[in-house]
Amino acid sequence: MPFAVPVVDIGAYVQQDGTPEQRAIVAAAIDEACRTVGFIQVIGHGVPTALTNGLAEAIDEFFGLNLQVKKAYRTPPEVNRGYTAPKSESLSLSLGYESSSRMKDFFEAFNVGLAKSDFPNLSVDSKHYPENVWPSTEHAPMFKHRVQSYFVEAGRVARTMTRIFADALSLPPDFFEAHTDHSIDVLRMNNYALPEGTEVRLDGKDDLMGMGAHTDFGIVTVLWADQVRGLQVLDAQGSWHDVSPTRGALLINLGDLTARWTNERWTSTLHRVKPPILENGTVERRRSAAYFHDGNAEALITTIPSTIAEGQAPLYDPITVGDHIAAKLGGSRAGRRNEAGRETQRVLAATG
Template sequence: MPLETLPVLSLEAPAGQFSQDIGDSFRTFGFAMVKDHGIDSDLIDRAWKLTAEFFALPREEKHRYHLEGMAGARGYTPFGTEIAKDAKAHDLKEFWHVGRDLPEGHPLADSQPNNIWPDAPTGFRETMEELFAAFDETGANILSRIAVYLGLEENWFDGPIEDGNSVMRLLHYPPLGDDAEEGAIRAGAHEDINLITLLLGAEEAGLQLKTRAGEWLDVSPPDGALAINVGDMLQRLTNHYLPSTTHRVLNPSGERAKHSRYSMPFFLHLRSDYRFATLPQCISAENPDRYPESITADDYLKQRLREIGLLK
């Protein structure tokens, strides 16, 4: 598959065809672009508006919602906090995390804290809870198609992601200033930690993936479509049959450097107590099991959060 054919897939296509197409795109690129995903466009528009309004609040107001010792799991994470693994400069971004609220006494409550919410802007909580639920449903649907591609039952992921530790990130990349660390870019080259990432906002230029040949390829889905990529957890489950691909967000130049960039990735996670076991069909003499030792999803997440500077 040549580089210029990173496909745009329709989630309204026949289920079997979509399974094959997204699996093939993941095998080749670790990425796919998906339209007709079913997330309401009016809801998305409201979320964009409220995201911009929140990040326009005074610095002191935003910092009220920064929770020390939480590794950025919920609430606000200030500009210049996160750093890509092995990078020398921090990313030029700030963000807000929305997760899954669990009822009191839930066995996963210790590893999946409930949300906090800002006093302003009006409607922020209601809109973001609705968008989180929509992402959650669409992500589970796409995972069911991936399961079929892997030769699993369609509902195989239902248990592993039930009450999962998924996170919706509202991202703001401010206009570029002259005070950034040397070599800093909006998001340094990295791989995602989770199963799959569903990203809104990639139609704004800057997102690139690294091909198997080591070349950087622009990811530019149509307006409103999702960029979807394999995360390290799915790579681990499939013994690298589905690869987690390095990607980055470059700094714009010229007039665009004076503008903010916003995006909304939904990091679809396993439940915290899920224990990894490599899928047997992804193990062979040519591809022996790379992960014979088991680990929980929560332990794996904490290990990775330390690498990117969110957990000390």
């Protein structure tokens, strides 16, 4: 069968009048997609078009600024907030299968997320919940409002997905809620564009990568992307496939923690971004925004017993969300090769 990312209407979980029978159909479709592809296009998610349009305008507003202005909003590598300049990350290092620590991914990004101040009644560590760094209204007057508005909706979709996951895995309805009531959630807005005037070779021999091959770190990712090609997903046979979202759809993919939880009944799918090279030797600009729903920092991820076949042992040792995320970020942002164990071996096997 040709490779395809399934489209699933999750409206039965979004609308109040969804029946148990309708939800069971949705949960079964999500289980099938998670077992076979690891990526899903969801419609019926309820995010207004006006908000996604506003997000796209916010991305344009900030990334259209002068590079020196944008660099004023950088943070140290260990702080997953603010601006990331081109070629200051290498996502493949987060999986430990790239031997060089040279940062080569040419995307630029801006990160915002849930902060310590969002949980005034909890004793959370600012290491995992750093405060946001927002552009000034002088530089980007509408950025903060538009991004915050979308952030709330993307978080709702992420939590809707985990409710569906619970049904698909025959778990208690609140299983994921117990691990995510103060989740490490981050929205990363990405801009894939080379500096004006940059030309690349049309024969494909340039060492050019928008975002290196990687799996996402946490539980589930909600991705908005424009219609420009570039996102590629690796199938079970080791071939890469272009993926562009259906108009109005959001892309959903699983993170490593879900693979750990389900003993790889569901796996985090390897993906990368290679924006297309145009005939004039330039790269077509691409925009995306990934909402990472990663779980509470101190939550311990242990294999769900029902996903372990009789006579089989868990494939992963228990790990806290915070320790797992820190190791991954140490690879991608700080240039340290992450010794990811089984995750690395799974990727090496898939890529040959």
